[in-house]
Amino acid sequence: MQSAHTKKPRRTTVNERWMLAWVWAAALLPAAMFGVAAWQSHANAWQQAQADIDHAVRIANEHAQRVMQTHELVFDRIDEELSGLSDAQIIDSHDQIRQQLLRTLQRVPALKTLSVWDNEGRQLVTSDEPPAKGSEVRAPDREFFRLATAEAGRTATRYTVAPDPSESTGQLLMMSRRREDRMGRFVGVVVASVRPSYFFDFYTELGRTEPGMSLSLFDQSGRIITRMPAPELPVQRAPMTGHMMQRIAAGENAAMLTITSPVDQQRRLIAYRRIDDTPLYTAAGKANEVILAEWRSTLWLLAAFIVPMAGALAYVAAIARRRTQREVQALRRLNKEADKRLKIEAALRQSQKLEAMGHLTGGVAHDVNNLLMVVNNNAHLLERMRPGMDTTPAINSIKRAVEAGTRLTRQLLAFSRRQAWRAEVIDLRRWLPSVTDLLRHTLTQSIRIEHEVAHDIRMVSVDAAELELALINLAINARDAMPEGGALRILVRNAGKEDVSLDGEFVEIRVSDEGVGIPPELLERVFEPFFTTKEIGKGTGLGLSQVYGFCKQAGGVAVIHSSPGSGTAVSMFLLAAPEASAPPPPPSTALPEGDGHVLLVEDNDDVAAATAALLERLGYRITRASSAPQALALIDSSEEPFDGVLSDIVMAGGMDGIELALALRQSRPELPVVLMTGYTSRLEAAIAAGLTVIAKPCQPAELAGALARAM
Template sequence: MEVPRDMADPGDAHPTTLQETPLTRFLRAVMWGAAIVPLAGFIAVSWWAWRAAADDGRNTLVRTSDVAARHAQRIFDASREIAEKSLRFVGVPDDEVRANEAALRTRLMDTSTGIPGVRSISVWDAQGHHLVGTGFPVGSSSVSIADRNYFQQMKATQDRLVIGDIVLGRASGMPALSIAVRRPSADGGFGGVVVIALQPAVFEEFYRSIALEEAGVSTFTLFKADGTLLTRWPALPTPVARLPEASPVIAAVRRGEHAGVLSFRSSFDGASRTVSYQQVRDLPVYVSSSLRDDAILADWKRLVALLAAITLPVTIGLVSVAWLALRKTQLEQRMAVEIHAETRKRAQAEKAALQSQKLEALAQLTGGVAHDFNNLLAIVNSNLHVVKKLRPDVAEMKQIGAISRAVGSGARLTRQLLSFSRRQALKPERVELATWLPAVSELLKATLGSSVALSLDVAPDVSPIRVDVGELELALINLASNARDAMPGGGRLTIEASQEPAGETDGGGAPGRVLIRATDTGTGIEPALLAKVFEPFFTTKPASKGSGLGLSQVQGFCVQAGGSAEVRSEPGQGTSILMWLPARPGAVFDAVPASLAEPASVTGNVLLVDDNDEVVDATAEMLQACGLQVHSVRSADAALDALAQAAEAPDLVFSDVSMPGDMDGIQLAHEIRRRWPALPVVLLTGYATRVHDATAAGFRVLSKPVGAQALLDEFVRATRGG
C-alpha cells in the first residue's frame, strides 16, 4: 500500500493531520450515531415507561376510588332501606309509638340483626326526643338529639336523607356515623327522623381489603362536601375533624367537580401523592384514594436503572468500536509497512494456538492411555507375582527378571505420561519460603497490576517445604489473578506464611504444617457458592475472563503435595485462601510404583472391587498367593450387596476409583464408612484426577500398578489400626 505524501513518517514526533475521506466521514458519523441513537432511545423508552407508570397509577386510583364509592353507596342505600322499612311499621302518631315502644323495639332489633356495620336503629319525634330504638332502653324519652347537626339540617330543609358526622353515640359512647331519614307527620310535615347509626369500621375494613388487592394504594378517605372527615384508612396518628382548607381536593369539590385525579403534597404526612376522588352518586359525600408518587415510580426507576445498565455499556462499546475503527482507518496508511509483519505474527499466533490445542488433546489422550496402561501393568505385575509364588524354581530365571524390569520401566513411563498430562506432581523440591516468596513478588505484582498492592509476611520460624516449585508459583499466580478480578477498584493482597504446630494438626506425632494464606480486600464470595469454588470449571467470572480452573489447580497442588486447601469468605469482607503444606519433605505418590519385592505371608479376608475382569483376577490371585482370602466383585453396587449379605465382614476393602455406573470408588468408600464405620477402605487409581477428594475425606490411596508388598503393607496397617 502506498503511503500518502502528506502523511509524516510513523517515527515523526509531530505527524501531520490526515485528510478526510468518505470512509472517515462515514465512521465519524457512525461514532456520533452510536452515541446519539442509544441515548435518544433511552430517553424515549424512559419517557414512555414514566407515562405508562403514571397512567397505571392513575388508573389504579380511579378504579379503587370507584369501588370505594360504590361500596359507600351500597351502605347508604341499605341504611335508607332499613330506615324506610322501619317507618312502615313504626307509624304515627307519637303517642301510639310510645304506647307500643317495647314491641316496636323488638321489631327494630329483628330488622338490624345480621346487617353488618349497623350499630343501632332509632326513631325520634319532631322535637328530637327519643321514641323507640335498639340502642336505648324502653322509656328513654328524655334523650334528645335536637343538638345534632343532621337533625337541625333535616328540620330546616326538605332533604329526604342527611348524612351526619362521626359522633359518640348517646347510649353506646362509641363513634358512629349517623344516617338520618325524614319521618313525615300525619299531615305530611316534619315528624322527626329515623337514625341508622353505622360503625366506621364497616368502611375501614373494606378499604383495608382493597389495599391488599391493589398493591401500592396507601390511603382511603371518606369525607363530606364541606370538608368534614368521616373516616380514613389508615387512621391518622392525631385525629382531625376536617380536611385542610388548602387541600386541592376540597377546592375541586367546591368548584362542583364530581370526580378527578390530582397530584400534590399531602398536608398530613408531607409526602407527594396522587389522589383520585369521586362523589358517592348524588350524595354530598366523596371518597378518595391515594398513592405515594415514589411508590408509583418505584418500578419505573428500576426499569430505568436496568435500561441504563444495558444501554450505557452498549453505547460505550459502540462508540469505542466506531472510534477505534476511525483511528484504525486514519492510521491504516501509516501501518502499511507493518502489515506483512503483523500477518506473520498472526500466523505464528494461530500456529501456537493450534499447537496448544494439539498438546491439550494429547494430554487428555495421554492421561487416558496411562490409566489403561496402568491396568495392564497391574495384570502383568500380579500374574508375575503369582508365578513366582507357584513356581519358585523359575523365580530366578533371567526371563522372569526381564519381565520384572520391564514392568518397572513401564511404571516409570506411566509416571512420566501422567506428569505430562498434569495428573501427577512433577518435580518436588525443597523450598525456603523466607527467600523464595520475595523472589517471586515481582511476578505477582505484574499479575495484580498497578491498582492492587501486594504485602508479604513470612514468619521467621517457617520450616522448609517440599513441593513442585512450578506448581506453587502457578497456584500463587492463580490466587493473584482471582484477587485482582475481585478488586476492580483496587485494593490489597496479603500473602502470609506461618508455622502450624504439630500439636494442633495431628497430636504432635508429625512435624506440623506450613500455612500459606492469601487474603484480598475484594467483594467476597456468597456463602452458597463456597462449596463449589474448588470444582473444576466452576467460575463466577464471565466466560471471557475465567476458565474455572484456577482454584481447582490450587487445591490439586496442595493435595498432591500432601496438604489441603480451604476458602474463607464473607460478602463485602474479602476472601482468604488457605494452603496447608507438609513442613518436612514428603510426596503423595512415589516416583516409581510399589516394589516387586517378595511379600511376607499374611492371613485375612479381603473384598476386591474393580470393573476390569483381568485386573480383578490377577490381583485376586496375587493376594491369594500371599495367604489372603479374596472375594471380588465388578461394581460398587455389587460390593454393597456382598457386604450386606456376608455373614462376616472382610478385614479390608480394596476398590478402584474409576468405575462405570452411578457410584465410583470414592462414593463407595463414603457409603461403606456410613454403613460399616469400622471397615477400612483403600482406594487404587492410575491417575490423580480426584485423589484430593479421597484424601480430604481421610481415605488411603495407592497408585497403580500396585505391588503385592504394598497391598500387604496396607492390609497389615489397616487390620492393626495403623
C-alpha cells in the first residue's frame, strides 16, 4: 500500500494580515497625515505672507498716490494764483500769498512747508518764518533748483529727498514744479516739503493689522524717506548694489523677492511697487524668521491635534462636512436674502432722499421765480419810464441775470419732477454741443467725449430738460463703468425702419461707453426702477428708468446692448418732428399797449406790486386781490366791472388759481382768465381744461401778449 503524507500549509489568515496592516496603518497614517499637513502648512504660510505683503504694499501705494495727487492739486492752485504775476508783484503781495500758503498747509496735513523761488534761486515767499529783513535765501545749488533749470519745457513735478534734523521718522520728500510764463520761459520754482511722519504714522496704523510687517517709502536712487519700524541706527540710503535696487534700475516697476535688508541685515520677503510715473516706490516686507515662526506655531497646533486624533478625524470630518455643507447652504440663502433686503432698504432710503430733495428744490425754484419776476418786471418798467435805458450795460446785465436764473429754476423743477412736459422742436446739431460741455463737468478727466451728428439729421419734438437729464444719467452710468477712463461716444442719426419696430420716423441718439459691460442675465431688468448693479449707496437704480420713461413719454423707446468686457450702448429712439417743423422763433420783445380793468390775483406783495406797475404803464387799470376768495368777492362787489383776470396758481387761502378759473368759467364765462405759475402738479389739468397758462418768471412781452390776446 502506498502511503502518502500531505503537508499542511502555514496558516496566515486574512484577519491576521489585515490586523498587521491596521497596526502599521495606525502607526504610519498619523505620521503621514502630519507630514502632509506640515508641508501644506508651510506652503500656506508663505502664500499667506505673500498675500499679506502684496496687500500692504498696494494699500501703501494707493495712499501715496492720493497724497501725490493732492499735492499736484496744490501746485495747480498755486500756479493759478501766481499766473501773470512778476517777481516784484509776488514780493509786494508777500504777506497775502504767505497767508494763502499757510491756509493750504492747514488743509493738507502732509505738507510741512510751501515756498516760491525765482529763476535765479532766490526765495520769494515761504510758509516758514520769513528771513530777517534785508537778507535773502538762495538755492541755486539745491537739487530741486538744478532739476528745474536743466529741463526746459518740462513743468511736471520733480521729487527729491533732503535730510532734516527736526524729523525723527525719516527725511523730507521735496516736491517741486518748474514755473514758466506764457512764452515758455523759466520764471522760477514752487517747492513743497512733505513730512515723513505723515507716511510713518499711516504705516504704523497699517502695521497694527499686519503683525511683523515693515513698510517703507524711498526713491529710485535708494534714498529712504521713511521706514516703519524705525531702524535703531539711522539709514538714509539703500545701496544700489542690492538685488532690489538693481531690479529697479533695470526698469522693473513692481516685484516680490527675498533680500537681505540693508537696514537691519535680516532676510526678508519683500514686495515693492512704483508710485505711478514718479521716481518713488513703496515697499512692504516680512522677515523670513517671522514667517517661519508663524508656521512653527501652526505646526505645534497640528501636532497637538492631528497625531492623537488622526484615526477618528476622518469619520468626524465626513459627518462634519455633510453638516457644514447644509449649514453653508442655509447661510448663503440667509445672506442672499439679507443682501437683497439691504439693497431694497438702501434704494428706498435713496428714493426718499430724492423725494425730499425734490420738494426742497421745487419750493426753492418757486420762490426764486417770484424774485426773478419782480426784478424782470421792474427792469422793463424802468426802461419804459426812462427811454434809452434799454441799451445801458446795467439793464442788459439785469436781463441776462434774469434769463440765467430762469434757466436754473427750470432745471431745478425738472429734477424735482414738478416741471410739466414741455415739448419743443430741437435742432440736435445746435443743441448737442452745449449739452456736451455740461457733460464734461459730470465726467472725470480720464474720460473723453466724442460726438457725431449726421448732417441730414431730423429735428425732434421733446422736453429739452428731460432729454438733458437722460443724457446726464447715461453719462453717469458710463463714468461708473469706466473707473480707469475711456471714451463716451454720442452718435445722432436718422433711424431706419429696421432699427425700431414702432410706426413712424425716428431719430436715434446712441450713447456708448468702453466700460465693464452688463451680464446677459441682467440686461432685461436694467430699466426697472430701483434695479442697480452698483454697490449699496453708489446707485439708486433710477437713472435708466428715467431714460426709459422719457423715451416712452416722447413716443419712442429705449434699447440697450451690452456684454461683459465690451462696454454698453443705450439707444434712445425719439419721434422725428414733421419736416415743416422748426425751432420756436425767439419771443417778441414788443410790449403791446392795453386798455381795460384787470383783476390781479397774487399773494406775493412784491410780485403783485411789480406786475401791477408794469400793466398800469401799458394802459391797464389794476385792482389787486391777495387770494382767490377775495378775488371772487371783488368781482361780485366792484362797481366797475372787470375786463380780465390775471392770477397766480399756487396761493394761500384754500383755493388755487385753477379752481378760481374754473369757478369763473361757470359763473362768468365771458370774463377771460390768464394764469401764471412757476410750477404746479395740476398744470396738466389746467392745460387740459383749456385754460391759458404762462410760466413764471415770464417776459413782460409774453405777459402783455397773453393778456391782450385773452381780452
